[in-house]
Amino acid sequence: MSQAEAATVTADPLRDAEAQLLAPAALDEAGLEQVFSRLLRPGVDFADLYFQATRREAWVLEDGIIREGSYSVDCGVGARAVAGERTGFAYCDEIDLPGLLDAASAASAVARGGASRRLEPFRAASGHRLYGADDPLASLGADDKVALLHRAEAAARDVDPRIVHVVASLAGAHDTVLVAGSEGGWAADVRPLVRLNVSVLAAAGERRESGSAGGGGRYTYTRLVAPERVEAYAREAARQALVNLEAEEAPAGNLPVVLGPGWPGVLLHEAVGHGLEGDFNRKGTSAFSGRIGERVASPLCTVVDDGAMEERRGSLSIDDEGCPTQRSTLIEEGVLTGYMQDRQNAGLMGAPRTGNARRESYAHPPMPRMTNTYMLAGPHEPGEIIASVDRGLYAVHFGGGQVDITSGKFVFSASEAYWIENGRIQHPVKGATLIGNGPDVLTRVDMVGNDLELDSGIGVCGKEGQSVPVGVGQPTLKVDGMTVGGTQA
Amino acid sequence: MSESDPRNELPAADELERLVALALDDARGRGAAAAEAAFSSDVGLSASVRKGEIDTLEHHRGRDLGVTVYMGGRKGSASAGALSEEAVRDAVRAACDIARHTSDDPANGLAPAERMAQDPPGLDLDHPWQISADEAVALACECEAAAVEADARIENTEGAGVSVHRGLHAYGNTHGFLAVLPESRHSIHCVAVAGRGEAMQRDYHYTVARDPAALEEARAVGRQAAEHTVARLGAASLSTERVPVLFQAPVAKGLVGHLVSAVSGGALYREASFLVGSAGTQLFPGWVQMVERPHIPRGLGSAAFDAEGVATADSALIDGGVLQRYVLDSYAARRLGLATTANAGGVHNLEVAPGGEGLDALVRRMGRGLIVTELMGQGVNLVTGDYSRGAAGFWVENGAIVRPVQEVTIAGHLGDIFAGIQAVGSDVDRRGGIHTGSILTAEMTVAGQ
Numbered sequence: 001m002s003q004a005e006a007a008t009v010t011a012d013p014l015r016d017a018e019a020q021l022l023a024p025a026a027l028d029e030a031g032l033e034q035v036f037s038r039l040l041r042p043g044v045d046f047a048d049l050y051f052q053a054t055r056r057e058a059w060v061l062e063d064g065i066i067r068e069g070s071y072s073v074d075c076g077v078g079a080r081a082v083a084g085e086r087t088g089f090a091y092c093d094e095i096d097l098p099g100l101l102d103a104a105s106a107a108s109a110v111a112r113g114g115a116s117r118r119l120e121p122f123r124a125a126s127g128h129r130l131y132g133a134d135d136p137l138a139s140l141g142a143d144d145k146v147a148l149l150h151r152a153e154a155a156a157r158d159v160d161p162r163i164v165h166v167v168a169s170l171a172g173a174h175d176t177v178l179v180a181g182s183e184g185g186w187a188a189d190v191r192p193l194v195r196l197n198v199s200v201l202a203a204a205g206e207r208r209e210s211g212s213a214g215g216g217g218r219y220t221y222t223r224l225v226a227p228e229r230v231e232a233y234a235r236e237a238a239r240q241a242l243v244n245l246e247a248e249e250a251p252a253g254n255l256p257v258v259l260g261p262g263w264p265g266v267l268l269h270e271a272v273g274h275g276l277e278g279d280f281n282r283k284g285t286s287a288f289s290g291r292i293g294e295r296v297a298s299p300l301c302t303v304v305d306d307g308a309m310e311e312r313r314g315s316l317s318i319d320d321e322g323c324p325t326q327r328s329t330l331i332e333e334g335v336l337t338g339y340m341q342d343r344q345n346a347g348l349m350g351a352p353r354t355g356n357a358r359r360e361s362y363a364h365p366p367m368p369r370m371t372n373t374y375m376l377a378g379p380h381e382p383g384e385i386i387a388s389v390d391r392g393l394y395a396v397h398f399g400g401g402q403v404d405i406t407s408g409k410f411v412f413s414a415s416e417a418y419w420i421e422n423g424r425i426q427h428p429v430k431g432a433t434l435i436g437n438g439p440d441v442l443t444r445v446d447m448v449g450n451d452l453e454l455d456s457g458i459g460v461c462g463k464e465g466q467s468v469p470v471g472v473g474q475p476t477l478k479v480d481g482m483t484v485g486g487t488q489a
Numbered sequence: 490m491s492e493s494d495p496r497n498e499l500p501a502a503d504e505l506e507r508l509v510a511l512a513l514d515d516a517r518g519r520g521a522a523a524a525e526a527a528f529s530s531d532v533g534l535s536a537s538v539r540k541g542e543i544d545t546l547e548h549h550r551g552r553d554l555g556v557t558v559y560m561g562g563r564k565g566s567a568s569a570g571a572l573s574e575e576a577v578r579d580a581v582r583a584a585c586d587i588a589r590h591t592s593d594d595p596a597n598g599l600a601p602a603e604r605m606a607q608d609p610p611g612l613d614l615d616h617p618w619q620i621s622a623d624e625a626v627a628l629a630c631e632c633e634a635a636a637v638e639a640d641a642r643i644e645n646t647e648g649a650g651v652s653v654h655r656g657l658h659a660y661g662n663t664h665g666f667l668a669v670l671p672e673s674r675h676s677i678h679c680v681a682v683a684g685r686g687e688a689m690q691r692d693y694h695y696t697v698a699r700d701p702a703a704l705e706e707a708r709a710v711g712r713q714a715a716e717h718t719v720a721r722l723g724a725a726s727l728s729t730e731r732v733p734v735l736f737q738a739p740v741a742k743g744l745v746g747h748l749v750s751a752v753s754g755g756a757l758y759r760e761a762s763f764l765v766g767s768a769g770t771q772l773f774p775g776w777v778q779m780v781e782r783p784h785i786p787r788g789l790g791s792a793a794f795d796a797e798g799v800a801t802a803d804s805a806l807i808d809g810g811v812l813q814r815y816v817l818d819s820y821a822a823r824r825l826g827l828a829t830t831a832n833a834g835g836v837h838n839l840e841v842a843p844g845g846e847g848l849d850a851l852v853r854r855m856g857r858g859l860i861v862t863e864l865m866g867q868g869v870n871l872v873t874g875d876y877s878r879g880a881a882g883f884w885v886e887n888g889a890i891v892r893p894v895q896e897v898t899i900a901g902h903l904g905d906i907f908a909g910i911q912a913v914g915s916d917v918d919r920r921g922g923i924h925t926g927s928i929l930t931a932e933m934t935v936a937g938q
Contacts, residue, residue, distance in 0.1 A: 062759070065592035067564070071583040074570035085539070090548035093570050106548040109622060142590040165759050201761055201872065208760060210872045250877070252900060252936035253729040283539065285647050285682050285691065363551060402865045402879070406647075406682055406691035407724070409896050411866035411879035433868035433898050435879040439687065485868065485877040485898025487934045489729045 013133055013317075014124055017178040017188030021051040021075075025095045029122070034097070035079070036119040036182055038104035043083045043114030046343065047107070048181040048321060050078040051095060052362040056173040057137050061149035063165055069142075078362040079103040082344050086110040089365040120184035127324035131218035131311045133190035136172035139220030145170055148221070148230055152198045155234035162245065163238050164208075165201040168230075170194075172221060179322035187322030193217070193313065193469060195457065196224050198234045202241035209247070211240030215456030217311045233456075240397060240416050243428045250417065250432035250486025256389050257434060257482045258420065260396035261382070262453035265472035268303055269373050269461065270401035270410040271438040272296070276330050276338075277356070277463075278345035278368040280405050287408030287439045288336065296336045297442030300378045300477075303331040305340055307355055307371030313457040314372035314471035318355070321366055325355035330373075331442070342368045360466035370461060374473030378448025382476040385447045387423035393484055394418045394425055395434070408438040433485040441479060449476030500530050500572065502669040505659040508577055512556050513663050515581040521558040521588075523599050524581075525662035527796070528554045528572060536625035537650035538633055543626055544648050558584045562593040599797065600819035600829050602664040606800035609793030613786040615671035616700035618653045625651040628677070628707050635711030636681045640719045647680035647691060649711060653701075666798040674789070675701050679714035684722050692717035692863075697920050699787045717862075720883075724893035726937035727884060733858035733911070734899055734933045735851055737882070738918035740864050741841075741928040745779070747903055748772075749836055749923070751871050752812060754821020763874035763904060764812070772907050773810035780805050783837035790922030796834030804830065806839060841925035843915045851914050851929050853888035859935055860885060861899065874903040880935075894937075901933040 022028070032049070039047035053075040060068040077100060078091040088110035092099035140148075152168040175191040197214030213236035216224065224230060259267060272288070280286035288296065297303070307325030309315050316325050321343050329337050341349070342357030345368055358369035386394060394417060401412030413433045419426045454473035461470040509526045516524035533549040554576060555568040565588030567580040620628070633649035654674045661667035678695035694713035696705035705713075736744055748764075756762035764772070783801035785791050794800055797819055805813045817825070818833035852860065865879035877900040883890045909931030916926045 059590075065594050066590065067592065067594060068566065069564075069587035069591045070566040070568070071580075071587060072568040072570075073576075073579070076570065084542075086543040087545040088543075088547075089545060090550075092550065093552050103548070107546075110543050110546050142587075146590055165761070167759070201759065203760070208763075208872050210761060210870075250900075252898070252934045254936075254938050283647065284645055285689075287687070287689065363549070365545060365547065400867045402867075404691070404863075404865070404881075406689050407721075407881075407895060408687070409865070409879070409881070411868070411898075413866050413868035413877065430873070430875050431868065431870055431877065432900065433866050433877040433879055435865070435896055435898050437896060483726065483896060483898060483936055483938065485879070485900050485934075485936045487877075487900045487902075489731060489934050489936070 013190040014188040016133065016190055017176050020053055020176050021095060021178050025097065027097060031097050032180060033119060035100045035104045038101055039079060039081045039108045040117050040119060040182055041108040041111035042116045043111035044081045044108055044117060045083055046182045047081040048179060050320065050362050051178040052076060052175065054173060054175045055137060058169060058171040059145050059149060061153055061168045064153065066146050066149065076362040079107045080365055081108040081110060083111045085348065087344065087365055091363045117182060119182050122180060122186035123184045125185060125187035125318065125322055128308060128317055130308060130315050130317045131192060134192060134220050135174045136192045136194045136220040137174055139222050140225065145221065148225060152196065152230040152234045155231035156198055156200050156238045159235055159238035160242055162202045162204050162242065163200050164203045167199045169197050181322060185322040187318045189316065189318050191218060192220055194219065194221055194224060196230055196233060198237040200237045200241050202245055204245050207245055209241045209244035211237040211244065213237040214458050217313050217457045218315060219311050243416060247428040247430045249488045250429040251393065251484055252486045252489045253484060254481050255484050256392035256478060256480050257484065258385055258389060258392065258394045258476065258478045261449065261451045261476050262473060263455040264395060264398055265374050265455065265474035266398050266401050266412050268375055268474060269370060269472050270403040270412055271436060271441050272303060272331065273370045273373045274403050275405045275408065275438050276340055278339045278341040278349060281339050282345045282349050286405045291336050292338065294336055295334050296439055297331050297334040298445045299334040300448040301331055301334050301442050301445055302329065302376040304329050304376065305370055305373045309372050312372050312471050313459065313469045316371065319357040320359045321357040323353050323355045323357065325371060328354045340368045340370065342366055358468050360468060364466045369463060369468055370470050372454065372471035374454060375475065377450050377452040377475045380447045380449050382449045382451050385449055385476050385478050386420060386425060388447060388478065389420045389423060392420045394420050403438060409435065410438050411435045429486065435483045435485060441482065444480045445477050446480050447478040451475045499532060499655060499657045502657060505657060505669050506667060508572060509659050509661040509667060511574060512577045512581055513661055515578055516556065516558045517663065519581060519585045521560055521585060523559040523663045524556060525599060526556045527660045529656055529658045530572060531654065531656040533652065533654035534622060534625060535650060535652040536622060536629050537648045538626060538629040539646060539648035541630055546622060554580060556580050556584050558588055559598055560585065560588040562595055562597050563588045563591045564597045565591060596820050596823035599662050599664060600799045604799045604829065605664055605666040606794035606798060609668060610784060612784060612791045612793055614699050614791060616673045617655055618675050618701040620653060625653065632677055632679050632707035632711040635708035636679050636715040639712045639715035642683045642719050642722060643681050643715050644685065645682040647682060649679040652676045660798055662798055668794065673699055675704060677704055677707050677710050679711045681714040681718040683718045688722065690718055690721040690724065692721055697789065699789065703787065721893045724881065724895035726896040727894055727935055728938065729936045731932040731934050733855050734930050735855050735858065735860045736928045737860060737862045738914065738916050738925060738927045740861055741925045742918060742921060742923045743864060744906065744928060745839065745841055745923045745925050747869055748907065749816055749839065752815045754815060754817040754825065756871055757815060758821055758824040761872050763872065767812050768815055770812060771810050772812050773807055773910055775810045777807055777810045777910060778842035779807035779839060781836055781839045785838050788838045789920065790838040792837045795831045799829055799831040799833065801831045801837055836922055839923045841913055843917050843926045844913045846912060846914055848914055848916045848927050851912055851927055852885055852890065854912060855885055855929055856888050857886050859894060876901050876903050876906065897935055897937040899933050899935055906930050
């Protein structure tokens with residue numbers, strides 16, 4: 001499996017991708033021209049083909065035994081034709097010319113007549129490379145992968161005898177994509193992605209609580225093997241579970257909320273991120289539609305989406321339309337400055353492309369999505385932020401969140417939180433959902449810490465049934481009032 | 490979809506059978522004591538329109554194969570997005586390679602041979618929809634137009650869509666079980682947007698069925714979407730207090746889903762559920778009944794056998810408010826020293842017995858409280874039973890809706906919510922594998938401004 005079939009690693013992702021995706025089907029430029037001539041029916045503005053081959057694996061340890069191991073391969077090509085606001089899309093799960101021609105015919109059926117565009121000559125894109133091309137699956141032997149999971153379990157159990165169950169998982173993917181566009185785009189990317197996760201259950205008397213932690217990024221397993229890395233995740237998971245064994249009922253009502261640094265940045269992802277994706281704004285269905293240049297946050301808030309960070313989980317060297325990723329400022333000192341765009345929505349809105357076109361796989365059409373979304377550091381010491389709160393909540397770890405981009409209402413659910421009274425952290429409180437209004441919540445941010453952190457590489461974002469890996473981050477910050485969904489009214 | 494399009498054709502059932510048999514033979518040849526294989530092929534079309542124009546037209550054609558091998562007590566799995574002899578052999582080899590590194594676990598293995606479905610009943614699950622892409626687009630346009638015409642306050646939409654799907658699923662294992670089932674699933678949906686700026690609201694409606702003839706009419710779907718959406722205009726938060734909560738049927742399914750998760754094998758053997766050891770105990774008031782009915786013809790959750798080939802049958806989950814059994818596959822069953830309940834892959838048409846009152850009657854019965862029509866976020870902790878989620882819906886005073894509500898949370902403990910159920914409505918939502926009417930619960934903490 002993984003070791004035997006490792007792709008040859010060369011310095012050039014484009015050559016790798018051509019060799020892996022096009023050569024086996026003997027697809028050459030003439031063949032692709034034939035496909036594009038079907039895609040570019042009169043009225044089609046642009047069209048693209050997205051070739052992809054992905055290999056994944058996962059290993060799961062459960063209470064001392066390696067319970068699951070799985071391996072999967074998938075390979076295919078998606079064909080898309082865009083005519084104004086219309087998108088036609090079809091895919092095939094094997095790469096060959098007859099299948100491609102069928103898919104192209106199906107996709108281009110959305111054209112309703114109009115100008116005929118010619119296929120522009122392919123030009124290899126140049127751009128940054130933010131991660132290595134090495135195959136994570138082949139970066140470690142199976143015995144070493146298994147040993148890594150045993151290390152994680154031992155570290156979690158070492159923390160405290162109250163840790164009674166441990167599940168540790170290791171997942172890796174090696175993804176090769178090649179995008180060919182009717183406007184001459186010809187770009188490839190080889191994308192590694194790994195993640196290690198530890199979940200534990202702690203028990204004391206009648207109480208049981210869980211904790212989980214993990215991390216990863218766009219590199220190979222060799223990075224996870226580093227001394228103390230998996231141990232740190234394991235201890236963090238155990239710590240959370242033990243803290244929650246002591247948690248009291250959470251408060252209910254409108255309260256000041258201090259959010260810790262790092263993963264609580266899921267606030268930004270839900271409260272403003274989705275609402276700033278180009279498709280919703282083009283359609284006028286976002287609570288942020290038509291609000292560029294308006295104040296949507298306190299002047300302490302500058303929020304960026306940055307797909308061009310090295311080796312981060314949410315990063316891509318090129319987006320899924322072949323456009324180089326970049327750092328885009330979404331909110332600058334409280335003022336809305338831009339949306340995240342793909343080719344279609346940027347074109348329709350007369351806005352620049354931002355390298356935010358993403359798709360779950362060749363079998364899904366691209367749309368504007370976040371990459372790594374975070375708030376820049378502010379002026380305050382984290383300690384002084386907590387000290388400023390008379391009675392409120394300090395939330396440091398979250399499960400996930402969700403947003404209704406039209407009403408702007410969003411939630412995110414705390415899994416580790418503490419009661420603050422008289423400026424001091426008191427007892428832990430049970431997990432509770434926080435709910436707020438996206439266009440409004442950042443205007444209530446009255447303190448921003450100087451301790452910006454990015455999350456450890458665990459985020460998955462879902463939109464219209466498509467999942468993609470993302471990152472979030474923020475410094476410690478305070479929202480002067482948010483609805484906290486505990487049970488203690 | 491039109492049968493003449495080569496992209497819409499499913500492979501022949503015997504071709505899938507041949508590949509499953511090949512996988513099982515190959516696994517045995519590589520030394521596997523047992524193996525199982527699940528192969529599927531799907532075709533479909535999704536047409537979505539917005540403002541009377543095509544938004545996206547997606548053609549689906551997917552093929553997947555998954556194999557699991559058992560080398561003694563060691564397990565390995567592999568899958569591929571393809572159906573070919575080469576893909577099968579590669580997957581079997583990969584699964585066997587993995588099984589050399591996983592642990593010997595006596596609970597591993599196939600479900601018991603004597604539990605395999607013998608001569609599984611046909612459940613009438615395959616009803617191809619002969620509709621072309623153009624016709625699907627036209628139908629979606631009708632649906633959207635009905636939403637826009639229904640109310641002048643519908644100023645925008647997120648679109649309407651028609652989706653057509655057919656699949657062929659094969660499952661076989663080395664007990665000699667092998668079955669191939671065709672099935673279909675079609676739907677029409679509409680998402681309407683009302684109001685502007687900060688007052689803007691959206692809501693939706695959908696219909697889904699195995700048989701296109703059983704779908705609600707497209708224009709009715711659009712009208713419902715419009716009705717749901719304009720009803721939300723002017724929504725505001727509430728003050729924080731404890732009040733009864735009425736979960737409307739589509740979100741009440743989620744409550745029942747939490748019960749299913751909490752009594753599912755994986756959560757139980759890991760002790761990651763607040764319902765560990767709860768079989769035989771009273772979880773609900775004595776009148777609450779829940780029965781799994783896997784053989785409903787054309788049912789969305791119907792299955793003659795589960796994901797391990799085990800024969801399904803009608804089976805009570807809750808009787809007289811008491812939990813009758815857990816929801817188990819064969820692995821979890823062995824871990825717990827019990828027998829599989831034919832629930833590998835989940836529950837199949839779990840029906841909560843409806844009461845005699847419709848939604849309006851439940852609202853009158855509640856008197857004062859919150860109707861929940863939407864829930865947000867993942868704030869359900871199955872380990873502890875603590876429940877805290879974002880919600881939207883309607884405020885009720887004197888047995889009648891007073892105004893729409895948004896930006897509130899509802900919180901409580903799932904055990905208390907279950908035990909405090911006051912009534913189940915007759916307004917059963919059958920769109921999925923859990924069928925229930927609206928559920929009126931005792932007081933929960935509603936938090937707002």
